[in-house]
Amino acid sequence: MMKLLLSLVFLLQTVWSFQFPFAIPNLFSSPSYQHAHYSKLDPDDQPIDLLQYKDDVVIRVSYASSPPLKEFLANPKEVQFNKWGKNSNQHTIDIQIEEEELVKLIEKFPSLEYHTIIEDLPQHIYETFPVSEQQVITQDEDFHVQSELFFKEYRDLATINSWLNLLQATYPEVVKIEEIGDTFEHRKLNVVHFSVPNDDIEHHNKKTIVITGGVHAREWISVSSTLYMIYQLVKLYGTWPNSKILTQLNFLFIPVTNPDGYEYTWTTDRLWRKNRQETPIPRCFGIDIDHSYGYHWTKSSDWACGEEYSGEFPFEAFESRLWDEYLNNTNKDHTIYGYIDLHSYSQEILYPYAYSCEQQPRDEENLIELAWGIAKSIRMKSGSNYNVLPACIDKDSDLLPDLGAGSALDYMYHNRAFWAYQFKLRDTGGHGFLLPAKYIEPVGDEIVSAILYFCKFILSDDR
Ligand SMILES: [Zn+2]
Known part of the structure; x- marks a missing residue:
């Protein structure tokens, strides 16, 4: 059924592409249906096999009063679980664990302090998928009407690519999709280059801002927020084309930095994190x-089956290598001033370095002040609190040196960008990676305001 719908979407896209920008079909479902309980579904109607999660819960464990527990959680033996998020201030870690394994953990640490965050995990997972039985397809609606619907649900890779193609077809003068190479499973890695023509300034003299999302496959809110930022820039272009943000800056976006992993979360395992290439x-x-x-x-130190496996050598991951090659070869003309890498969850603004707390970042005071300014702009927009901390603490790199090593944040900050952050978006754990779709727009709004604040700072930075 899904395949049929997708081919219909593509067919319509092809047919209507001759008429851009006048009439565009409405490709996206409207979210007017509630999710039933997954157990009532025919297995064929499940978006992925949900029963694979039926014995799992997500719990928050406090290790504040037990150093041996902390050590064990960092390097577990005999008990299996997946790490979700952690809070270094509160000394807690969220883990996804099978009930049987939880019993083992409690046997090992009889005074284990924990509480359950997500009980019915399969249902939580099911509810992050679009209610897509009703595919509304009507004519005579423009790109913006489409986009209002687009952001009501999370979207799979094919739908995202359709939407981006539509965007490029509607605004060819400002949006260019650059295919920078193929992933292990032969998907295109796409950079969305957004730049408003400006006769007064040479293209290569504009300051470039880079925003990436979806590095970790299950962090869907980082993908939707990157797309939302692109959409808001396009809207700004429609209403205020002479604004400095548009005339003085270039933008490079990678909305889905991990296309193979992202696709895998839509077809097989919603909680997948890494890319999908072969290991030893x-x-x-x-x-x-x-x-x-x-x-x-x-x-x-993580083995190849683990979620934090680094590969055997630097840039072994197709996606990091392609990005490095793109910056070294194709994109030499751009001077990157700002870099923001979007992740989830925990509501944090992380600044370099990730690999060590011993290495001081340059301009540390300004870097931290800017981070607090960004956090404030989020709070003023939506009331959400984002914490500011060095990435090394978030990653516990002092305890486990390999945890913060080889990050995009450090690489970009050291080699490419004057100012660089990693944002971890909502929430603080109630839903974790399974943030419901109704938050796409509120989170998008607060992140747009954060990025615009960042851009204004960069415009005023006269280096
Ligand atoms: Zn992440």
């Missing part, structure tokens, strides 16, 4: 792209 261990796939960059790369 047969049947264990995937490198953590954010441990693959060639700045202070160290081989992770």
Whole structure:
């Protein structure tokens, strides 16, 4: 059924592409249906096999009063679980664990302090997929009407690519999609280059801002927020084309930095994190792209089947290598002033360095002040609190040196961008990676306001 709908979408896209920008079909479902309980579904109607999660819960464990527990959680043996997020201030970690494994953990640490965050995990997962039975397709609606619907649900890779193609076809003078190479599973890695023509300033003299999302496959809100930022820039272009943000800056976006992993979360495992390339261990796939960059790369202690596996050498991940090659070869003309890498979850603004707390970033005071300014702009927009901290603390790089190694943040900050951050978006754990779709727009709005604040700072920075 899904395949049929997708081919219909593409067919319509082809047919209507001759009429841009006058009439565009409405490709996206409207979210007027509630999710039933997954157990009532025919297995064929499940977006992915949800029963694979039926014995799992997500719990928040406090290790504040137990150093041995902290050590064990960092390097577990005999008990299996997946790490979700952690809060270094509160000394807690969120883990996804099978009930049987939880019993083992409690046997090992009888005074274990924890509470359950997500009980019915399969249902939580199911509710992040679009309610797509009703595919509304009407004519005579413009790109903006489409986009209002587009952001009501999370979107799969094919739909995102259709939407981006539509955007490029509607605004060819400002939006260019650059295919920078193929992933392990032969998907295109796309950079969206947004630049408003300006006769008064040479293209290469504009300051470039880079925003990336979807490095970790399951962090869907980072993908939707990157797309939302692009959409808001296009809207700004429609209403205020002479604004400085548009005339003085270039933007490079990678909305889906991990296309193979992202697709895998839509077809097989919603909670997948890494990319999908081969490793030395047969049947264990995937490198953590954010441990693959060639700045202070160290081989992770995690084995190839683990979620933090770094690969055997720097830039082994296709995606980090393609991005590095693109910057070294194709994109030499751009001077990158700002870099923001979007992740989830925990509501944090992280500044360099990730690999070590010993290495001081340049302009540290300004870097921190700017981060607090960004956090404030978010709070004023939506009331959400984002914490500011060095990435090394978030990653516990002092305790486990390989954890913060080879990150995109450090690589970009050291080699490319004057100012660089990693944002971890909502929430603080109630939904974790499974933030419901109704938050796409509120989170998009607060992140747009954060990025615009960042851009204004960069415009005023006269280096
Ligand atoms: Zn991430």
